[in-house]
Amino acid sequence: MSAALQLVLSTLLAASPAACSWAHPGANPYRGDPAHALADFDLPEATRAKLRTMMAAHGYTDVATITRDDIVGARSYTDLREMHSGGGRMCHGSVDRSAWSAKRRERGLVYCADDACVIVPTICNNVSLVSREPARVAPSDDGPIDIEPAAGPPATPAGTPPDAISPQDFIAAPGGGSGLPDTPDSPGGGEVLVSGGGPVSGGGLCCEVGPGIPVGPGEPGGPGGPLVNSPPAIPEAPTWTLLLAGLALTFGCRARRR
Numbered sequence: 001m002s003a004a005l006q007l008v009l010s011t012l013l014a015a016s017p018a019a020c021s022w023a024h025p026g027a028n029p030y031r032g033d034p035a036h037a038l039a040d041f042d043l044p045e046a047t048r049a050k051l052r053t054m055m056a057a058h059g060y061t062d063v064a065t066i067t068r069d070d071i072v073g074a075r076s077y078t079d080l081r082e083m084h085s086g087g088g089r090m091c092h093g094s095v096d097r098s099a100w101s102a103k104r105r106e107r108g109l110v111y112c113a114d115d116a117c118v119i120v121p122t123i124c125n126n127v128s129l130v131s132r133e134p135a136r137v138a139p140s141d142d143g144p145i146d147i148e149p150a151a152g153p154p155a156t157p158a159g160t161p162p163d164a165i166s167p168q169d170f171i172a173a174p175g176g177g178s179g180l181p182d183t184p185d186s187p188g189g190g191e192v193l194v195s196g197g198g199p200v201s202g203g204g205l206c207c208e209v210g211p212g213i214p215v216g217p218g219e220p221g222g223p224g225g226p227l228v229n230s231p232p233a234i235p236e237a238p239t240w241t242l243l244l245a246g247l248a249l250t251f252g253c254r255a256r257r258r
Contacts, residue, residue, distance in 0.1 A: 026124045
């Protein structure tokens with residue numbers, strides 16, 4: 001092949017777009033100045049000048065990790081495209097990374113000016129364009145606070161008749177109280193006297209018949225129910241009476257023997 005034909009073929013290959021497949025990072029690195037590659041991008045001249053100044057000063061705006069499926073740094077980036085590689089080649093269009101393994105990681109320096117962003121992978125300096133995704137806005141905490149009601153049965157409305165309250169509601173009333181309105185037997189939630197038992201505070205379980213046995217409303221001894229008549233107590237004989245009875249019994253037995 002003549003030298004002229006080789007020159008034509010190399011020129012055509014350099015001018016023609018290369019395949020947009022980035023299967024082997026670092027295999028064909030870009031050898032030129034990354035800032036010079038900006039001339040091949042369709043950018044406003046003012047934006048190009050800003051990017052060139054930033055790249056010359058190594059003033060990158062982000063460091064992103066390039067994987068097979070994502071480009072993520074402090075911000076997220078998409079649409080890797082227009083990649084420069086060695087031999088003066090440039091891939092027009094999106095760059096395909098599907099040949100990468102899921103564990104492959106490459107670092108890239110990101111330069112952003114105005115609405116344009118350029119990424120330079122450190123493994124090969126293959127300058128490319130990327131699109132920066134909008135920043136994610138955290139949800140606001142200024143909304144209303146949802147406060148759930150306290151657990152437990154609801155309080156009994158004032159004026160509820162005692163017959164409308166079950167013994168279970170009566171015992172489990174909030175605060176340990178009876179949950180009943182004031183009655184003549186318990187004015188102001190005071191003490192309730194029960195026949196055969198002591199006074200019981202209206203703030204606790206109302207009306208006990210015997211130790212530890214609560215009585216509900218309408219039942220004997222409870223609010224609205226009949227009083228409990230305890231059987232009369234049998235008095236216990238004093239000790240000296242028992243002693244005299246024993247002596248009398250002793251002397252009686254002796255007298256009978258005689």
